[in-house]
Amino acid sequence: MTCEELKRIPLISILEYLEIPCARMNSREAWFRNPFKSGNEKTASTKVDIQRNIWYSHSEGLGGNNIDFLLKFLETDNLSRVLDWAGERKNILSFHQQTVWDKAPAMRLDNEPAYTIISIKPLGNRALTDYLSDVRKIDLEIAEAYCQEIYYRTAKGQGFFAVCFRNDAGGYELRYSYDKRSLLTKGITxxxxxxxxxxxxxxxxxxxxxxxxxxxxxxxxxxxxxxxxxxxxxxxxxxxxxxxxxxxxxxxxxxxxxxxxxxxxxxxxxxxxxxxxxxxxxxxxxxxxxxxx
Structure with a gap:
């Protein structure tokens, strides 16, 4: 595994694989009990910025990206050891990357009751197609037949994009590495x-x-x-x-x-x-x- 490949893995999937307790999570951030002490603390002190995929441990007084996390967690200064560790678990981490969002409740940002859909178009965004094919292992021809890509803005003006799947009620189910939510009306497909x-x-x-x-x-x-x-x-x-x-x-x-x-x-x-x-x-x-x- 390369450094860039490791950095692209959502840190929350690594933490789930390590069985570090998640105290709370929304579509922007997740809080975990100290992963460097096997999650043994009463109050969660480690914050993961889901969108930027970086972390900061208030109890340890340090943070960084996935590489920084694993250097600290594995107690090593050897980058090759970190890359080997991640490479040996590449398929397992991909599986956890799926389930960590599949098991999370559909979320929306705090105090944001409304969204504005900017556009919906056929799948083509490289970030989304890579997410589907490389992370979720989905055949792109199948994904293109049933999914689209959506661009939307929250009431606070924050812009997002994701893979979207339409339901029979006219609403959309959204998935991306940092996001799982529904827009408009919930319904079956x-x-x-x-x-x-x-x-x-x-x-x-x-x-x-x-x-x-x-x-x-x-x-x-x-x-x-x-x-x-x-x-x-x-x-x-x-x-x-x-x-x-x-x-x-x-x-x-x-x-x-x-x-x-x-x-x-x-x-x-x-x-x-x-x-x-x-x-x-x-x-x-x-x-x-x-x-x-």
Missing amino acids: TIDNDNKDVVLFESFMDLLSFMTLKKNAGKAYLDANYCVLNTTANLQKAFPFFQRHNGITSYLDNDASGKKSYQILLGQFEKNAHRKKWNQATTGTGQTDQGCQ
Whole structure:
């Protein structure tokens, strides 16, 4: 791994990999308990500026970029050791880079009730395509078919851009390395490929990962209809769409919310459903593949 590659990894993904407790986080900053003492302190003293990807530890009185952090954490002055350490964990850190945002609540900046959408256009921004292909390992042809890039400004005049995914209610789900939020109206997203079976996901990144895995394996990925909840709170909004199908395959997250939603789904369609044992899903989000047929 090169210095520039290491600097591009979000520091919060490194901290999550190291299992350092995060006390609080919004789309601008995250606060962690002292990572150099294994997170053993009562009050979080280490701040990570998410947008600039730099840190400062008030308890240690020092800060810097990812390289500075790992030099301190690994207790070394040897840059090669730091790069080797990061290189050996490159794939793991990429995985944590995904999950740290997938598990965070949709966020907005403090005291900013409104946004102004400046433009929405086809994917082309190199920063966003690199994020999708290099970080999230998404096939760009698939991403371009279902996503766009959005430019927007907050009420405080701060400008941002991100990958966006439209829902059926006219709102947008946004993802980038420093951002996860929704704009306008929350809703489900349905994709109708004129099929009798539907595959269910919680987030659009799960959908894109699933399609990418299918394509890489030489398998068809347009042989089913799809539904993305965009939040498990939208589950009941998807029931009318589900009722048009003969079978439902669920790739909801293997966490409390995902399991609860699956049980609700099973109860709603139990007359035509029976339990099956499924293999662990491989969408890169730690999910379990559950099915209703």
